[in-house]
Amino acid sequence: MSAPALATYLDAQGRPRDGAPLGMLLSAYAQRCGSAPALVIGDRTLSFAELDAGANRLARHLKACGVGQGDRGVICMPNRAEFIQAMYALWKLGAAPCPISYRLVEGEFATIVALVDPRCVIGDGATHATTRLFINVDQPLPDGLSDAPLPPAVAQPGKILASGGSTGRPKLIIDPVPATWGADKASVFRPAGITTLNAGPLYHTMPYNYCILPLAEGSKTVCMTQFDPVRWLQLVEVHRPHSVNLVPTMMSRIAKLPAHVTQAADLSSIQILFHAAAPCPPDIKRWWIERIGAEKVLEVYGGTERIGSTLIYGHEWLAHPGSVGRPARGDEIVILDEDGQALPSGQVGEIHFRRPATGPGTKYGYIGADTRIRGDLDSFGDIGWVDADGFLYIADRRDDMVVVGGMNVYPAEIEAAIETHRDVLCCAVIGLPDDDLGSRLHAIVELAGTVPPPGDGLAFLASQLRLLSPYKRPRSIEFTHGRIRDDAGKVRRTSLRADRVREHGGARPD
Incomplete structure (x- = not known):
């Protein structure tokens, strides 16, 4: 042309x-x-x-x-x-x-x-x-x-x-x-x-928005081939980005570098630090707010489906700690109970969004899954509540899903792989607190026979774990002869997680 x-x-x-x-x-x-x-x-x-x-x-x-x-x-x-x-x-x-x-x-x-x-x-x-x-x-x-x-x-x-x-x-x-x-x-x-400076893998939505799209508006994009916290600081100093995007695990790894390294870095060019994909630990959030300024730290809760979103700046978060913000302009949040009835502020239920129609042919579609659409409402499946000021809080990142370093991991896939072992009767996978990744995967395995010696669990299931991508593999495993699921075949992962956090502060390493 x-x-x-x-x-x-x-x-x-x-x-x-x-x-x-x-x-x-x-x-x-x-x-x-x-x-x-x-x-x-x-x-x-x-x-x-x-x-x-x-x-x-x-x-x-x-x-x-x-x-x-x-x-x-x-x-x-x-x-x-x-x-x-x-x-x-x-x-x-x-x-x-x-x-x-x-x-x-x-x-x-x-x-x-x-x-x-x-x-x-x-x-x-x-x-x-x-x-x-x-x-x-x-x-x-x-x-x-x-x-x-x-x-x-x-x-x-x-x-x-x-x-x-x-x-x-x-x-x-x-x-x-x-x-x-x-x-x-x-x-x-x-x-x-x-x-812009992108630290994440390009097949995710946030790097798409902050690395691939900026090229279509004449912006210079700096993209890491693999995240490294020290290298990230160096790239900020060399290229002086206006906008950067990180997941909380990356934010944590930067914040936990030696103080003399982070204090020496010039981060003054950053006007927006955009973070999403997983809950950010409060101490890490405060570190970034103090380091670059509350008005520059922006958290977004939403999804690839674009059914709705919330935004919260650092100064708002300080007034509403733990919140993921209020709905973006035009969006409305509705909290529903298990019967589909709207709940008042302060009560926990499934989070739904109502977003004004943007024209024909603009609604996402799934292949391989069903939507959660209820009339003009839609949901990512998360549960939470809204306070009296309209700020949203996430109570759980879906009933089953575990967020590991910003990656969504679903227990059913891992459980199915582990249960291919001939001696495994049942398996439940949960997420336990982790200072680095946000959550780490822990498998509770019901065995028919002898329990392996302590420390041998990962080796015992090595063939099954090789069926999974590395980030989906449990970091720790415990074995039991007790029942994991009830007569209806249900597993209460929230209870399993709470018991282990209360008794051990997490899982004992296998």
């Missing part, structure tokens, strides 16, 4: 226009910004022109392989420039990207790929084998591919994200909003033309 045509996707101030395809916006900024740095990742720095040229060449290769409008493409690799180029390459063809974790074991990977039913899988040399069209970014692209901008195309749905289901089965969350610029992409906390 010509430079004048690309320029029409930007307004007079150089910001993206509503309705502009994301793939075309990257080309527009490549034309506008040229050699200005767009992406810093690991030891690589790519300009807008270089980033867009690589995405254009990859898009043409995908097109030659049969990928086009309306298709789906799985992206599976660690944080690297090619991950981001693959996202934009698919958008440039009108195809929906589905980024998934590269840490999945083979069975998990195959299950999710089957659910997505993609035209292609884009990965690297470590990606599991697949019968789908596979594009290995470690291999050079064919010669002769043009790096010029492609004709405009719009992907709808705009993206598909993978997540574990509450039953332990994986599910897909379909974002039906097209891959065009609009209110759902913009953020007052991340204005155009700034520098």
